[in-house]
Amino acid sequence: MLRRGKGIELKSTGEIQAMRAAGLVVARALAAVTAKAQPGVSTGELDAVAEQVIRDAGAVPSFKGYQGFPASICASLNERVVHGIPSRHEVLAEGDLLSVDCGAILDGWHGDSAVTIGVGPISERDQKLSDATRESMWAGIEQVRAGNRLSDISHAVESSARASAAADGIDYGIIEEYGGHGIGSEMHMAPFLPNLGKPGRGPKLKVGMAIAVEPMLTLGSADTVELDDEWTVVTTDGSRASHWEHTVAITEDGPWVLTQPED
Template identity: 45%
Template sequence: MIYLKTAEEIELLRENNLLVSATLAEVGRHVRPGVSTLELDKLAEEFIRSHGAEPGFLGYGGFPNTLCMSVNEEVVHGIPSAKRILKEGDVLSVDCGTLMKGFYGDSAYTFAVGEIAPEVADLLRVTKEALYKGVAQAKAGNRVGDVASAVQEHAERHGYSVVRELVGHGLGRKMHEEPEVPNYGARGRGPLLKEGMVICIEPMINMGARYVVFERDGWTVRTRDRKPSAHFEFAVAVGKEGPDVLTDFGVIEQAINS
């Protein structure tokens, strides 16, 4: 069942996703060599609660923390740890969710820790570009496959690969709603996009091969070849005139560049 949202519900989703963006900005200010992923997780939990929301991921399906924090070859769903200390040259994917006023927020951003290798910086840039290519297709009358193929084509054109086992999703009163939004596929295929749908588009792009391994902790997903991966995620409302992005990367980038 795909739920179409009213204008009022979309504004509640926007409120959540702007809080997610602000949380990611706050985390980004503290991403540096020597900090542990657990420190960043605690900071995020306090920030979310201080703004009248609950962490959307904490306890979700049994997940033990506020943030999914995935370093280097970890694609998604990494568990924060006091033992995981960031070092110069790492990349850190931070996926964050909120629950407020009955609706969820969900967005992700991959941060550079200090100076990173040029080829890794290119991976982050192209993954973010692929996100924007996908978002441009999120308009009424298109299909999920139009979003998916736009992401895939951009990533593969630059020599990267697209993770197949993990996909984007609808967002609303539940964290994961229909439809699934893959990052690969064919134009003109898949569910029809209608005004009022809210979807999370989240390219997970690998520097090496697309194959992944699910770790024994039951959560962390990493690349099989242990080459770096990047992950960016927007929540997007499908509008009659085009996509309405509910996430704000601007506040994140202002925070990390200031």
């Protein structure tokens, strides 16, 4: 039965399994969006694809209507970091870098995941940026284990991003204002998970917790600004950004990535 530990929701095995079902819906929606994201396709069309997959599964898009957000996905193109609003008038072009965040509610439980998609051939720097962001997410996921502290995840994300920066010869910006979060019976719950920090700090992680790990990196400054639509967040210097995310549960056997596709 759902309960709370120091403000952080703890789930039973059955409730985690229910979250896995929601996570698989999100995984299928993102797979469909990734396949559709080609030059000439609008971000509004991608939004429709995701919503159809979610509703066909008997689930509800968790983003649509959330605090007034008008769509089922966040579609953040190029210099947009997060919370981009999809539009039928925004058409993808070859070389674009598109981050897509998607959430679904199934039987009262949430799944939340994000991917960065290269539209046609993309530049080597953009590919390295996406790869570095994804690798930092997986480094963080490895620390989503009972007995660790929350900031162990943050430190792993930061360390991976800095290692990639050194290897790639690119000074990646690590976004500080936005990060991961607890998830379960609601989409955004305690704790907030920064994407950088020293290890060994914050609440101790326990079996039954679920956390969305979501690093965001840029090819330049980590400074951001919110546009007048009160949603879209962009880099202040116009540099491109990447965003990857998975919902992860803590089990007796370690991290269970609930939004990972079955294959």
